[in-house]
Amino acid sequence: MSEAQIKSLEEEFEARIARDEKIEPKDWMPEKYRKTHIRQMSQHAHSEIVGMLPEGNWISRAPSLRRKVALLAKVQDEGGHGLYLYSATETLGITRDELFEQLHTGKAKYSSIFNYPALTWADIGAIGWLVDGAAIINQVALCGTSFGPYARAMVRICKEESFHQRQGYEITLKLAQGTPEQKAMAQDALNRFWWPSLMMFGPADADSPNTEQSMKWKLKRKTNDELRQQFIDQTVPQAELIGLTIPDPDLKWNEEKGGYDSGEIDWDEFWQVVKGHGPCNKERMKARVSAWENGEWVRDAALAHAEKQQDKKLNRAG
Amino acid sequence: MKKEWPLWEVFVRSKNGLEHRHFGSLHAADAEMALENARDVYTRRNEGVSIWVVESKNITASNPEHNAELFEPAQDKVYRHPTFYDLPDEIKHM
Numbered sequence: 001m002s003e004a005q006i007k008s009l010e011e012e013f014e015a016r017i018a019r020d021e022k023i024e025p026k027d028w029m030p031e032k033y034r035k036t037h038i039r040q041m042s043q044h045a046h047s048e049i050v051g052m053l054p055e056g057n058w059i060s061r062a063p064s065l066r067r068k069v070a071l072l073a074k075v076q077d078e079g080g081h082g083l084y085l086y087s088a089t090e091t092l093g094i095t096r097d098e099l100f101e102q103l104h105t106g107k108a109k110y111s112s113i114f115n116y117p118a119l120t121w122a123d124i125g126a127i128g129w130l131v132d133g134a135a136i137i138n139q140v141a142l143c144g145t146s147f148g149p150y151a152r153a154m155v156r157i158c159k160e161e162s163f164h165q166r167q168g169y170e171i172t173l174k175l176a177q178g179t180p181e182q183k184a185m186a187q188d189a190l191n192r193f194w195w196p197s198l199m200m201f202g203p204a205d206a207d208s209p210n211t212e213q214s215m216k217w218k219l220k221r222k223t224n225d226e227l228r229q230q231f232i233d234q235t236v237p238q239a240e241l242i243g244l245t246i247p248d249p250d251l252k253w254n255e256e257k258g259g260y261d262s263g264e265i266d267w268d269e270f271w272q273v274v275k276g277h278g279p280c281n282k283e284r285m286k287a288r289v290s291a292w293e294n295g296e297w298v299r300d301a302a303l304a305h306a307e308k309q310q311d312k313k314l315n316r317a318g
Numbered sequence: 319m320k321k322e323w324p325l326w327e328v329f330v331r332s333k334n335g336l337e338h339r340h341f342g343s344l345h346a347a348d349a350e351m352a353l354e355n356a357r358d359v360y361t362r363r364n365e366g367v368s369i370w371v372v373e374s375k376n377i378t379a380s381n382p383e384h385n386a387e388l389f390e391p392a393q394d395k396v397y398r399h400p401t402f403y404d405l406p407d408e409i410k411h412m
Contacts, residue, residue, distance in 0.1 A: 027382050073362075080359050087343040090325070096345060097322050153342070160363070299347075303321060306348035 017217060022148040025091035033217060036210075037147055038092050039108070040219060045085035046103045046110035048078045050284050054118040055127065063121060070167045071124065077164065081157045088149035104289050106276065111135075113196050115278030122175050122182075122189035128168015130190075130197040130235065136161055137231050138201065146218040169238065176242040183243070190239065191247040198262075199270045201228040207267075233259045325374040326352040328359075330366035338370050346371075 001009075010030050016023070023029055052075050059075065062068035086096055102108035113131050118124060139161070142154045175186035202208060202224040214220040222230075232251075239246050250263035272278065323345040329338035341360045346352035352371040361369070380388060396402050405412060 024382070026379065076358075076362070080362065083344060083359050084342055087325075087345075090343075095322060097320070299323065302347035302351065303323060306351075309348065 014216065017146045021146075022151065023146050024148045032213075034092050036213070036217070036219070037150065038089055038094055041085055041089040041092075041147075041150055042094075042099050042102065043109050043111075045082045045089060045099070046108055047114065048082035048085060049103075050110045050114045050288060051131075052078045052082075053284055053287055054114055054116075054280075055124060058118060058121065058124050061121070062124075067171070070163075074128070074164050074167060077160050081153075081160070084153040084156060085150075088153045091149050100292060104285070104292065106285070109274065111200060112270065112273040112278060113200050114284060115273050115281045116192070116196050117280050119192075120185055120189060122172070122185040123193070125168050125171030125175060125186065126189035126193040128164050128166075129172050129238070130168075130193050131200070132161060132164040132168060133235060134197045134200040134231050136165060137227050137234075141221045141227065142219070144218060144221060172244070173242050176244055186242075187244055190244050194247050195265065195269075196273075198228055198231070198265055199273075201225075201231065203267070203270070204265075229259055232262055236260055323347050326356075326371045327374050327377060328352075328356040329370040329372075330356075330360055331368040332366055334367060338368065341365075343374060349373075 009028055013023075013028065013030060013033075023033075055071060055075050055078075059068060059071050062071050086099060089099060090096060099108070103110070113134075118127060136158065139154055139158050143151060143158055145151045145154065172186050172189070175182040177183075205211060205223045205225045208224055211220060211223055215223075236246055236251065248263045250261065252261050253259075254261045273281070276282075324347075325343055326346055326349075327343050328341045330341045331338045341356075344352065344355050344359055346355050349371060353369055356369050356371055360366070392398075
């Protein structure tokens with residue numbers, strides 16, 4: 001294809017997205033669109049899969065059967081969401097094994113929030129309330145994204161995820177209404193998860209060079225800072241209602257903008273964790289890689305069994 | 319490169335009376351495992367009463383680059399639609 005032909009295809013492609021048409025896997029697309037989507041969608045899938053690890057530890061330690069079944073269901077959903085997203089990513093011409101390889105070698109990233117430890121039961125409340133709350137805000141914005149398989153996966157995920165946040169808030173609420181020790185646990189979890197949750201929306205707009213392109217492709221409908229503001233405005237009253245304090249001394253209602261002003265995020269910490277130096281980066285990858293390696297014989301055996309059954313069938317037919 | 323479990327497409331009938339609809343895809347070693355995995359991945363909340371799985375490689379798809387020859391000829395055949403025909407106003411239901 002000549003350069004002029006590619007340019008005209010690209011213009012037609014951008015026009016389709018501007019008209020709110022969806023792009024499907026077999027449609028022509030610019031190489032950069034394909035690569036950006038593989039990167040973002042796989043990062044999203046990896047986040048769901050790694051996100052099971054901090055919570056999985058608490059399934060057998062849940063304080064009641066009610067809490068246990070809810071947490072089990074939530075973690076199972078996350079596994080399912082990872083699978084929706086991996087198969088949507090594979091429609092762009094990359095294999096599942098290649099995607100895992102990128103995760104396990106550190107070439108692909110996942111959300112930094114999962115590199116923080118879940119130290120107490122109250123953290124399970126904070127994760128559901130804050131981390132899933134922030135994830136939902138990001139994901140609702142993605143339901144209208146231009147790539148069909150990604151948008152469809154997002155619609156399913158958003159439908160399923162609202163219970164995740166509600167179960168987390170309910171855990172936090174019960175602790176906040178409990179003994180002084182329980183309330184202190186809830187406050188401690190909020191103190192530790194508040195800032196990392198704000199970081200989930202990514203760098204400030206001024207430091208986010210890809211935002212413009214992502215807005216064009218509807219991979220983003222709002223900027224990082226706009227989504228972060230939405231999260232703060234939504235969460236502060238939820239904390240107040242149950243008597244917890246947001247750990248930000250600069251937090252103040254701003255009548256004029258109709259939203260809260262908030263303190264500066266520690267971006268050094270953000271970049272440290274992104275670069276692999278968070279509290280649990282190594283532990284998470286170790287757990288993930290060992291699950292993959294220890295499951296290898298099961299995958300091989302299942303495939304060998306399937307091939308043997310297939311041969312038997314053919315022999316009978318012959 | 320090691321062999322991967324093949325990819326399967328999953329179709330779910332959400333209730334009797336409705337058709338099976340494409341829900342997504344997944345990997346499984348064989349058809350039976352594909353059905354079991356589909357149940358766990360796509361019907362955790364009573365989304366279905368029947369599941370079909372078919373190995374993705376067995377699907378033949380049209381090429382979007384040929385959409386013009388495939389689908390445009392239908393565009394000028396307005397006489398295939400009821401509104402093409404002029405009837406007197408007295409005819410209420412036809």
